[in-house]
Amino acid sequence: MHTAAPIVFKATGLTKRYGQVTALDGADFELRAGEILAVIGDNGAGKSSLIKCLSGATIPDEGSIELDGKLLKFRGPIDARRHGIETVYQDLAVAPAMSIAENLFLGREMLRDGIWGSLFRSLDKKRMLAEAVSRMNDLKVGIRSMTQAVETLSGGQRQCVAVARAAAFARHVVIMDEPTAALGVKEGNMVLELIRRVRDKGLPVILISHNMPHVFEVADRIHIQRLGKRAAVVNPKAISMSDTVAIMTGAKSPDELPEAAHA
Ligand SMILES: Nc1ncnc2c1ncn2[C@@H]1O[C@H](COP(=O)(O)OP(=O)(O)OP(=O)(O)O)[C@@H](O)[C@H]1O
Numbered sequence: 001m002h003t004a005a006p007i008v009f010k011a012t013g014l015t016k017r018y019g020q021v022t023a024l025d026g027a028d029f030e031l032r033a034g035e036i037l038a039v040i041g042d043n044g045a046g047k048s049s050l051i052k053c054l055s056g057a058t059i060p061d062e063g064s065i066e067l068d069g070k071l072l073k074f075r076g077p078i079d080a081r082r083h084g085i086e087t088v089y090q091d092l093a094v095a096p097a098m099s100i101a102e103n104l105f106l107g108r109e110m111l112r113d114g115i116w117g118s119l120f121r122s123l124d125k126k127r128m129l130a131e132a133v134s135r136m137n138d139l140k141v142g143i144r145s146m147t148q149a150v151e152t153l154s155g156g157q158r159q160c161v162a163v164a165r166a167a168a169f170a171r172h173v174v175i176m177d178e179p180t181a182a183l184g185v186k187e188g189n190m191v192l193e194l195i196r197r198v199r200d201k202g203l204p205v206i207l208i209s210h211n212m213p214h215v216f217e218v219a220d221r222i223h224i225q226r227l228g229k230r231a232a233v234v235n236p237k238a239i240s241m242s243d244t245v246a247i248m249t250g251a252k253s254p255d256e257l258p259e260a261a262h263a
């Protein structure tokens, strides 16, 4: 089903070197409309480097990036955001002492209309609060009060705020680096459920994860990164977890997989 969806975000031949280390060695990448694409790989395989190139945090030495068929050159993360690509970083980018509503609008506060906004940069707190409530409701994040400080939330709820924030502002792509890594079972499931809802709203999601059960639970396709390259893209419904791990570690070659396992 998803293999037929058009490619919306694409990278070709990405190379990134850090001195003697080649983090990306001509990596290709394709994200299709409306899918959750998991990116997996061993430590050092180049997952974070790949995602950093896609989110504008790193500038590749070589290679190209296309969004909706248009070549893009990101000079920084702001550039990628401007193009509708939102990233949830591993080390939660939330401000604990601020409220949920304030966190949602961190860095893009709404100003009051008229002279108060233009001259005094006075914030439109009412409007931000109303928006926060409506966006969190959209995603069915069950948080009672948006004026509650983020530090009073559980790890899972905090991660939901970070995911909801990205989902609320992304127009094209949401990228998540290990969003469930620090969470318990219940909280992890809460975030997985939210990721599904983001996808079901029509936003494609790139999910970097080491958690195979989570990957197999939510991913439509799995990009396997190995030694700085994309080794294969597989269909979680047609491949076992152990074969997937074997490709990831190099114990098995992608050529050994049956045709149906490829996605
Ligand atoms: N800023 C940097 N300076 C020097 N080397 C780097 C830098 N960032 C990444 N590397 C190296 O590039 C390679 C790929 O790193 P990367 O962080 O992309 O891997 P990863 O797949 O995300 O690994 P992990 O699962 O451990 O997060 C590694 O050998 C790493 O040491």
Ligand SMILES: [Mg+2]
Binding pocket: 047, 048, 049
């Ligand atoms: Mg990493």
